[in-house]
Amino acid sequence: MREYYSITELTREFDVSTRTLRFYEDEGLVQPVRRGRTRLFRPSDRHLIRQIMRGKRLGFSINEIREIIQMYKEPPGEIGQLNLMIRRIEEKRENLRQKRRDLEETLAELDQAEESCVERLVELGVNT
């Protein structure tokens, strides 16, 4: 496992701009270490970026992504906090399950749409 990644390496890997990665740093989503002023991203930062991109593709806002990332971290030590955390996780999961339903419905409708197109194509093919 590599120890450090440069910012441009990661911009290439994830197809984002340096501006974006710095923005994520400003937002506290990643904390690359510094050698002088140069950012050195560790594997853990890289993994976080992967999770951020996933969140983005799913349409989560930066704040929501921040929340989700919080959940991946070490569980808190206090019982109240733990219960709160569990409740939040359950909420997010329900949210994701809703997205999954939306997704399946949309896929189903697109299947239908494609079928209509293919049928129409067959009709046209037959009439030629």
Next chain:
Amino acid sequence: MREYYSITELTREFDVSTRTLRFYEDEGLVQPVRRGRTRLFRPSDRHLIRQIMRGKRLGFSINEIREIIQMYKEPPGEIGQLNLMIRRIEEKRENLRQKRRDLEETLAELDQAEESCVERLVELGVNT
């Protein structure tokens, strides 16, 4: 089946503002008929709004939603257009399948996170 819905009925049903529905009209996503200046939404408009909301929950932009809605419509009559449409639909489906993978991964990680919390809770419970 109801013939018409008022704008406020729909704002309540979908929990959006009138501004939003008018915005969707400006964007050409719905075309309610008019009685005088008053908008009358038909069942088809209502169905479109449902699809729009689904798209939004999945993180699609207005433009992407517009594209998807295009796909649900009557297939075009010309062969070239049909083939193009089919290709586009396939692209969207691939896009959705990616989202599904993202979603499953995120759900899996949240499962893990919750488990960690519960374990931690058990430890604390035992030590008390």
Next chain:
DNA sequence: CTCTCAATTGACTTTTACGTAAATGCCATG
């Protein structure tokens, strides 16, 4: 040391998706 090139910082701009306010229309009800 100088040159160069990538990296950084900070400021300003842009796009998307609405929110909000003001002024006004339409109409049923007391």
Next chain:
DNA sequence: CATGGCATTTACGTAAAAGTCAATTGAGAG
């Protein structure tokens, strides 16, 4: 008829998430 309750239009505002640009800076090659 005036009052309340939706509706409409026009216009300006705004938050999120970067994009863009300019001015520096630092580190390594020669």
